[in-house]
Amino acid sequence: MNIFYKQVFVIFIALVFAGCSGKGSAKKESVAEADTMQIPDTGFTGIKKYYSINRLIKEVTFKNGIRHGEMKSFYQGGQLYQTFWYENGLKEDSAKWYYLEGPVFRSTPFLHDTIHGTQIQYYRNGRVKAKLHFIKGLRTPELEEFTRDGKRIGNYPDISYRLTDNYAAAGRLRINLELTNQAIKTKFYRGEFYNGVFDTARVEPIKTTNGKAVLDLKKSNKPQRNYIGIIAEIITDFGNKLFVYKRIELPYGDLN
Numbered sequence: 236m237n238i239f240y241k242q243v244f245v246i247f248i249a250l251v252f253a254g255c256s257g258k259g260s261a262k263k264e265s266v267a268e269a270d271t272m273q274i275p276d277t278g279f280t281g282i283k284k285y286y287s288i289n290r291l292i293k294e295v296t297f298k299n300g301i302r303h304g305e306m307k308s309f310y311q312g313g314q315l316y317q318t319f320w321y322e323n324g325l326k327e328d329s330a331k332w333y334y335l336e337g338p339v340f341r342s343t344p345f346l347h348d349t350i351h352g353t354q355i356q357y358y359r360n361g362r363v364k365a366k367l368h369f370i371k372g373l374r375t376p377e378l379e380e381f382t383r384d385g386k387r388i389g390n391y392p393d394i395s396y397r398l399t400d401n402y403a404a405a406g407r408l409r410i411n412l413e414l415t416n417q418a419i420k421t422k423f424y425r426g427e428f429y430n431g432v433f434d435t436a437r438v439e440p441i442k443t444t445n446g447k448a449v450l451d452l453k454k455s456n457k458p459q460r461n462y463i464g465i466i467a468e469i470i471t472d473f474g475n476k477l478f479v480y481k482r483i484e485l486p487y488g489d490l491n
Contacts, residue, residue: 296321310335319345334359344369356473358383365475373432376478380471392416394423394467394481406454408490410483412447412465419446420470427464433478438466452490461488 278300285293290311296304302321310316314335320328326345334340338359344352349372356365366379380388392414399409412423426438441448452463462484469477 346371356475365473367475370430370432373434374476374478375432376428376480378471378475378477380473380475391471391477391479392418392469394465394479396465396481396483398486400486402454402487402490408452408485408487410450410452410463410465412441412450412467414446414467414469417446418469421446422468423448423450424466424468425450425463426466428466428478428480433466433468441465452485454487455489455491457489457491459489459491461485 279297280299281297282304283295283297284291285295291309291313293309294305294307295302296306298304301324303323304321306319306321308316308318312335314337315333317330317332319326319330325348327347328345330343330345331339332341332343336359338361339357341354341356343350343354346352350369351371352369354367354369355363356367358364360383362383362385363381365381368375368377382388395413395415397411399411401407401409414421422443423441424435424438425441428434429437441450450463450465462482465481465483467479467481469479471477
């Protein structure tokens, strides 16, 4: 009997180990399978509507949880205010703003979420009011503005300057700046247009007060350019930014 029970006990132990081994193998296979399994995107696809109390303020189109398609926002009375077009979460094509009565007020081109191209502003009668040009989010100096009857506006101011030469006595030259129409809605910068655009990272602002600025140059120990570039940022009667450039020749070649 003892021999019989010993044999049964040995068989039982063997079966237990075999079962455990099988479970471990199955677990490893299931883990490996989970590692390689592709989980489908469960993000929302469709149009979501956003409300403020009971008023619809915005409609946004999504694809797999990302903005993709048209987005609309609305005036308080429910009229269409603006539209954007998204592709994979980025603004593309033309965004539009609308007058309360319905006509387009402004159309702005986007490329990969950045303004790029010609922005056009309109009068309520549909005529073009202004054209502003952008390259990768930065303005070019060109600006076209028009009257209600379609005539182009061209009487923009220029930069006026006056030199005060104190080079011989103190090694200094002062440049007094203002606009020819003495407009106060302006800022002056020292520098140049870079690749055809106005880039604040590449120009030096000059302190401007009531439309006037003063730039003091002093003698240096190294040769310098014999001219200086001045850019005026002017706010027009239409509220647009106009950029005017003036190259000022310097009487000395070592001023900085």
